[in-house]
Amino acid sequence: MISQSNTIIASTALGVAYIGYWMWKQIQKYDRSYLKDKVVVITGASSGVGEACAKLFYNAGSKVILCARRKNELERVKTLLMNNKMRKDSSQHEPHVVVVDLEDFDSIEQRAQDIISIHHRVDILVNNAGISNRGDVQSTSLDVFIKVMNVNFIGQVAITKALLPQMISQGSGHIIAVSSLQGKIALPYRAPYSASKHALQAFCDSLRAEVSHHNIDVTVLSPGYITTKLSINALKPDGTKYGITDSATQLGMSPHHAARCIVEATCNKTKELILAPFVYKLVIYLRNIVPNLFFLAMKNRANK
Numbered sequence: 001m002i003s004q005s006n007t008i009i010a011s012t013a014l015g016v017a018y019i020g021y022w023m024w025k026q027i028q029k030y031d032r033s034y035l036k037d038k039v040v041v042i043t044g045a046s047s048g049v050g051e052a053c054a055k056l057f058y059n060a061g062s063k064v065i066l067c068a069r070r071k072n073e074l075e076r077v078k079t080l081l082m083n084n085k086m087r088k089d090s091s092q093h094e095p096h097v098v099v100v101d102l103e104d105f106d107s108i109e110q111r112a113q114d115i116i117s118i119h120h121r122v123d124i125l126v127n128n129a130g131i132s133n134r135g136d137v138q139s140t141s142l143d144v145f146i147k148v149m150n151v152n153f154i155g156q157v158a159i160t161k162a163l164l165p166q167m168i169s170q171g172s173g174h175i176i177a178v179s180s181l182q183g184k185i186a187l188p189y190r191a192p193y194s195a196s197k198h199a200l201q202a203f204c205d206s207l208r209a210e211v212s213h214h215n216i217d218v219t220v221l222s223p224g225y226i227t228t229k230l231s232i233n234a235l236k237p238d239g240t241k242y243g244i245t246d247s248a249t250q251l252g253m254s255p256h257h258a259a260r261c262i263v264e265a266t267c268n269k270t271k272e273l274i275l276a277p278f279v280y281k282l283v284i285y286l287r288n289i290v291p292n293l294f295f296l297a298m299k300n301r302a303n304k
Helices: 002-030 046-060 069-084 105-119 142-170 191-214 255-270 278-289 292-302
Strands: 039-043 065-066 096-099 124-127 173-178 218-224 270-277
Touching: 039 046, 039 142, 039 191, 046 065, 046 255, 046 278, 065 069, 065 105, 065 292, 069 096, 069 255, 096 105, 105 142, 124 142, 142 191, 173 191, 173 255, 173 278, 191 218, 255 270, 255 278, 270 278, 278 292
Parallel strands: 039 065, 039 124, 065 096, 124 173, 173 218, 218 270
Antiparallel strands: none
């Protein structure tokens, strides 16, 4: 009788917990109206997650500014946005294109001024541009380390610093950094990429504390694998392109799903979001709680 009673209590508790979790998730659903008329700057907007973000922000009524190196691809995305409005409340604002090379540090300050001059404010900066690598530390040239760090970290810092004074002067803003699970856990044969994402996350943690009193929010999104061209464009040890979509990338989440989570995190002003299946989140906890077990797992992965 006691055992049966405990079972009933446990089942009831689980049911209540599930209902509570479901209700909490409903509350967390974002209100797209928050984004209407917001000036949103997106780096890496010429493809993948950046392009998907552009579509969602634009169709929520935002004033979208598209940034990347390839002007022809940015113009393609701009045309796509204007020709394929997904909702009646889609933005009536024409998207703008600003060519930004995150490796050309000397030009970033001027590009930032070009961006600000369009609407005379910047509400949201989505730091999405990035590059990856494939190769062991010994074989990978220093030039690859420098390039990956410049694009994924120094370039992001530069554009953020260049736009930050405008956010401070207007008394509001939101900076979103698209990091990676590898900013939480380093994988073998990804040292430059993992290091750059670790650096980006640390930068954002410091920045978040420093700008909070200016009413500026900082969000770090750490996704797992996404079905983009990141793997194809990854750098081999000699700096040439990897040119292959690896199996993990093929099985990853869609750019649209990642972008939707970015938009939702923006509306909810989420400080940090790990966007990955539970097993990957478990690995992060293992790294922090039982590091030796994590080190063993990575050793086995490296030696396969």
